[in-house]
Amino acid sequence: xNTSIEIPVVMLDEKPVSITxxxxxxxxxxxxxxxxxxxYLDNAATSQKPQVVIxxxxxxxxxxxxxxxxxxxxxxxRATQAYExxxxxxxxxxxxxxxEEIIYVRGTTEGxxxxxxxxxxxxxxxxxxxxxSAMEHHSNIVPWQMLCEEKxxxxxxxxxNDAGELLLDEYEKLLTAKTRIxxxxxxxxxxxxxxxxxxxxxxxxxxxxPVLVDGAQAVPHMNVDVRDLECDFYIFSSHKVFGxxxxxxxxxxxxxxxxxxxxxxxxxxxxxxTFEKTIYNDLPYKFEAGTPNIxxxxxxxxxxxxxxxxxxxxIGEYEHDLLVYATEKLLVIxxxxxxxxxxxxxxxxxxxxxxxxxxxxxxxLDAEGIAIRTGHHCAQPVMQRFGVPATARxxxxxxxxxxxxxxxxxxxxxxxxxxx
Ligand SMILES: Cc1ncc(COP(=O)(O)O)c(C=O)c1O
Numbered sequence: 121x122n123t124s125i126e127i128p129v130v131m132l133d134e135k136p137v138s139i140t141x142x143x144x145x146x147x148x149x150x151x152x153x154x155x156x157x158x159x160y161l162d163n164a165a166t167s168q169k170p171q172v173v174i175x176x177x178x179x180x181x182x183x184x185x186x187x188x189x190x191x192x193x194x195x196x197x198r199a200t201q202a203y204e205x206x207x208x209x210x211x212x213x214x215x216x217x218x219x220e221e222i223i224y225v226r227g228t229t230e231g232x233x234x235x236x237x238x239x240x241x242x243x244x245x246x247x248x249x250x251x252x253s254a255m256e257h258h259s260n261i262v263p264w265q266m267l268c269e270e271k272x273x274x275x276x277x278x279x280x281n282d283a284g285e286l287l288l289d290e291y292e293k294l295l296t297a298k299t300r301i302x303x304x305x306x307x308x309x310x311x312x313x314x315x316x317x318x319x320x321x322x323x324x325x326x327x328x329x330p331v332l333v334d335g336a337q338a339v340p341h342m343n344v345d346v347r348d349l350e351c352d353f354y355i356f357s358s359h360k361v362f363g364x365x366x367x368x369x370x371x372x373x374x375x376x377x378x379x380x381x382x383x384x385x386x387x388x389x390x391x392x393x394t395f396e397k398t399i400y401n402d403l404p405y406k407f408e409a410g411t412p413n414i415x416x417x418x419x420x421x422x423x424x425x426x427x428x429x430x431x432x433x434x435i436g437e438y439e440h441d442l443l444v445y446a447t448e449k450l451l452v453i454x455x456x457x458x459x460x461x462x463x464x465x466x467x468x469x470x471x472x473x474x475x476x477x478x479x480x481x482x483x484x485l486d487a488e489g490i491a492i493r494t495g496h497h498c499a500q501p502v503m504q505r506f507g508v509p510a511t512a513r514x515x516x517x518x519x520x521x522x523x524x525x526x527x528x529x530x531x532x533x534x535x536x537x538x539x540x
């Protein structure tokens with residue numbers, strides 16, 4: 121059994137720092153819960169925030185607060201510049217070709233709805249098909265169902281095997297002349313599976329079918345390069361990548377976004393309005409109606425600066441070691457079944473224990489100061505596929521440690537002692 125985990129050293133502001141040493145940047149990680157040191161293993165739901173993100177947002181409200189894009193006064197110009205600079209950071213983070221390809225939204229959910237409503241309503245017609253996968257989050261199912269219902273189209277689903285890996289042969293067969301778009305997660309929140317999206321995109325493109333990637337669970341764990349992936353849309357939420365809630369990003373290929381109608385109407389998304397006709401604004405503003413989450417955008421920029429200073433490749437490798445270590449420890453617990461055993465996995469461990477409801481596992485762990493998530497993880501079809509009503513899910517970030525995994529394992533034995 122692998123009992124030692126090498127902790128990578130990264131350069132932060134030109135100083136070497138161990139990855140787990142970065143814990144001290146996250147104030148909440150030093151809290152006590154129920155009289156015990158917090159062990160935060162609910163990172164797939166939302167990540168903790170480094171002080172620099174909190175400070176950036178505080179600074180905006182304390183000394184920069186102003187609406188953007190509309191004012192000629194000092195504060196408005198300053199806020200606009202900061203907000204647009206954050207957009208440039210997102211562009212660079214995803215390696216998008218143009219800043220116009222970066223649309224701010226409220227989060228992944230809104231981003232997928234934007235594409236479904238704008239691209240989808242324009243391009244999906246009666247008799248067409250939309251292809252998603254069996255492991256999608258509800259936010260990458262329901263918007264497509266709504267679209268299909270409206271248009272008389274059919275939702276098709278790429279099946280998966282018992283390990284939680286998509287069946288690529290079936291996928292190829294499902295890519296037909298009727299398929300208008302493929303929408304698939306990069307990493308599954310419920311199973312941890314990392315999908316071979318580059319390959320999947322290439323297969324879809326061979327048939328001229330565009331691909332949307334739900335990157336909510338990928339961006340905190342790996343470098344994402346939208347030009348290398350050649351995806352048409354890539355969507356993520358700031359709050360899962362150490363940024364604030366209420367802001368997210370749609371990357372879309374410029375030529376596709378240009379051809380798409382706006383998603384919402386209102387201020388900022390227009391060039392001119394008369395009662396007879398509205399001329400829409402250029403990208404990216406065409407898709408950004410109304411006052412955006414300005415503090416959120418700035419916070420996301422700070423979060424991106426922060427993760428970019430760390431080495432996302434080293435983060436991914438360290439988290440993989442943590443995953444392997446935790447998997448080995450969990451698998452020897454009698455009655456414990458892992459849900460999601462794909463070869464390629466991000467650091468997510470979904471499990472059930474025979475005879476014990478996941479909520480009871482979560483409650484006892486909470487008493488030990490350990491935060492995990494229990495439930496269907498907004499992926500009810502995944503639960504149905506594996507024949508369980510819910511799972512307990514521990515999900516790691518780079519600031520988690522081997523000692524925290526040990527605390528989790530010890531607490532699970534306690535759960536068994538009490539309820540087993
Ligand atoms: C894979 C996946 N997609 C989409 C979402 C929705 O993200 P949000 O609630 O931030 O819109 C989540 C959130 O857990 C997710 O894990």
